[in-house]
Structures are given as C-alpha cells and as structure tokens.
Amino acid sequence: MAIQVADLTKRFGKAVAVDGISFSIADGSATALLGPNGAGKTTTLAMLLGLMTPSSGSIRVLGTDMLRQRYQVLGRMNYASPYIDLPQRLTVRENLNVYGRLYGVKNLRTRIKTLTEELDLDRFMERPYREMSAGQRTRVALAKALLNEPEVLLLDEPTASLDPDTADRIRGLLEAYRGRTGATLLLASHNMPEVERLCDRVMMLRSGRIVDDGTPEDLARRYGRRNLEEVFLDVARRA
C-alpha cells in the first residue's frame, strides 16, 4: 500500500476537523478526496505530508511512519496546492533550481527543461513568480511538484484557475505521468469531471468523516445519480 491511515483525528480546541478516519491507498492508484468546504480534505492532506501533527492516529506512506520518520520518505513525495505559494520574487528558473536541490534531483537542468516544456512554461523561465497569472502559477507549482518524479503525489485543486484548454493538458500530463511512473495520486478537488477522468477511487468526506468510498461509477449507481457532481451535491447537502 502507498498510503495507510488508521484512526486519524485532528482537533483544534473543541472543533474536530478530521474525525477518526481510516483508509488505505494502493500503489499506483489515483484517489480523490471529495467533500464540501470544511470537510477536512486539506487538513487530511497536510497530515499525510507531515505539515500538521495529528491529534491521534497513524499514517504510513510508502511503508514509513510519517509521524516519526517522515524525512525518510518526503523526498519520494511531493505536493502542489493553490493555497501555498512559491517565493514571489524569484523567477521560475530560480524557484525550480532551489526546489530541485531541496529534493536532491539529479540532472536538474535537464529535468527542469523537460518539465517546463511539458507544462508550456519555457517562455516564462526568467519571469518572477509574482508577475505570473494564477494559471501560470498553478503550472509552476505543478512543475515543482513533479521535479523529483514523486512516487506519491498529493494535489490540492490541481487545475484551479486554469482555462479549460490548459486544465485539460494538465490532466493529460498527470495521466501520462502516472502511466509512465506508476505513481500514486491523491487529490482533493471540487472539479467533478476532473475527478471522473483522473481517479479510479473517490472518498467522500463530510464533517471530518469518510461517508462513502468507491469508484466514481459505483458511487453514481449507489446514489441513483447520473454523475459524480450530483452525488457530491447529495452528500454535501445531507447535513
């Protein structure tokens, strides 16, 4: 299993953000965490990455205990999110140079060239990150996330702020990346067509709990709905 989570809980004072969830994610699979705002998706991702300490429970990523030995495995993971940024005044090239070294990427120059061409960023290499559009920033963040060819890639809203054409290309790139490397993808998204296209499994979260789990098709069938979007609305509105 790429990811194993048992009884994971996160409390902030009296508020419970994640409420005793358990799940396993198979190697090479693509899984989505779906749920309304405040369902606990980002908090769950943050705990999986070691950015946040759980109140209780255990997390193993690639067989490693993330609470005690996270540094053994962080180099084999990566993350992109529109909710955190890269250094604003550094250019795209400088940002990728810095992060490539942080991840110990071999043949960094070649890797950056390949990635930036794939993500159509090669024209912007000398542009400061702060001068880029939201969509361009998302692509830079994705380039950073793919620099080390992660075995486990966690994505929070991977195509937020992208126009449909670019978003489609990014999804294609993620599919190809997974196909080529056998990487495990876990993404939090509100974009249902994206989830249907990229993921073979969906975990529905509400109020910090997993309320359903299955393939997009299974969930639609189980809820008697035509697609995942209608399932999402069902789950989100069922307080």
Place this chain on the structure above:
Amino acid sequence: MASLIRIYAMVLRHIYLLRGSWPRVLELAYWPVMQMILWGFITQFFMGHSEWVAQAAGLLLAAVLLWDVLFRAQLGVTLPFFEELYSRNLGHLFVSPLRPWELIVSLLGISTVRTLIGVVPAALLAIPLYHYSIFTLGLPLIAFFTQLLVTGWALGLMVSGLVLRFGLGAQSLAWVAIFALAPVSGIYYPIDTLPNWLQPVALALPSAHVFEGMRAVVLDEGFHAGHFFAALALNLVYMVLGAALFMSVFGIARRRGLLLHSGE
C-alpha cells in the same frame, strides 16, 4: 552531504533574492554607512571637547560599526525568515526533505552574507572619510565580529520563533527587540557607567563583554581573554536558547497547522 545541498539551496534562494534587486543590496549597506558618517562627525566634535574620546579616536566609530554587526546579524536571520512568511512558502519548504535545523543553518549563513554586505562598505568608507580603520584592531576584530554575529543569530532565532507563533503582526519585534539590549550593552560607554543594580544584567549579555573588550583594545589595554570567554560561553547559552525556542515553536506550528496558513 544531502543536508549540505539543502542548506546551500536555501542560501541560494536568498542570494537569488539579493541578486535580483540592487536596491535591496544598497539598502543593506545604507544604514550602517549613515550611522558611520553620523558617528564620525560626532567623534570629530568630541575629539576637541572630550579628553576620553581624544585619547582614542576610533572608540565611537568602532562601537557603531560593531553595533551594526549585531543589528545586521539579527535582521539577517529574521528578514529572510519573514520572506518565507510573506511568500506563503513554508508549506512547500516543509513538504520537502528540508529539516528545520537545516533551515536554521541556512538562515545563519545568509545572515553572515547580509551582515558583511551591510558593514564592510561602512568600515571601508570610514578609512578615507575619518582616517579610521577598524581593521587596525587586528585579530581581536575577528573575535568581536564572530561573537556579535552569534548574539545576533540567537536573538534573530528567538524573534523568528515568536513571529512564527504569533504571526506577522509581531514582525516589528525584528526592529525593536535589539534596541532593548542597546542601553545595557555598553556600546558607547563602559558598563560601570550603569547603575550598580543594572551591571549584572549587562554582564549577562555577550554584547556587553564584546564592547568592553573592544574598548580595552582601542585604549591599548590589550585583549581581555576574560571578556572573550565570557561572551563565548554566554553566546553558547543564548544560541541553544534561540534554537530551542525556534524548534519548539516549530512543533507548535505543526500542531496548529501554521505552516500551511502562514502568510500576510
């Protein structure tokens, strides 16, 4: 080796920042140069009016240049750390294999670079402007410089830790905290000028020992090993405290999710 590469990456991140903005580099040198010019004129005035200053022309200039080492070293830690908060970059940094202690070491490295950029031009300009070279202090200058650098680092880590804990609303601490040390560090006057009850407070600060030691050298009393070793021992304590505070706040930040939500 992997740690060294990550530390280098973080230093490189801040070198890129400086390299990309000449006004930023000029600003680093601006205040130390202005301070030096101001205190140079004050020295010239006192040379004719104060017997104490007259016997050692470089006393005030050496003091102001060394004070800037302390101040710049502290800012050299805090401002690069604030850059990560302004950029909302901590989340990316700490999903990478970068360890908190590696971040600390890189901050100390960039602090050294920024301090040298800030203070060396002022020290060099003092030579043609006031015919005073701080480099005439010789080897003791290295001792004073390194001790003040370490004191600045320790304070910088404490301030950075507090800002990580309480948010950027507390960032003004970077500018004001150091000035709490100024009156009791004996920068421009001997520690025995202070009231008796305040002198033990001063002697608990590495900076006070450095400035006492500096005055001894400038006044041809020689290098006071006692002050040097006192500063060294105190710096060790303050650095351990600074690093421990930073690491402890880091643990709190992980528990509270501050690494994900830090920023302006």
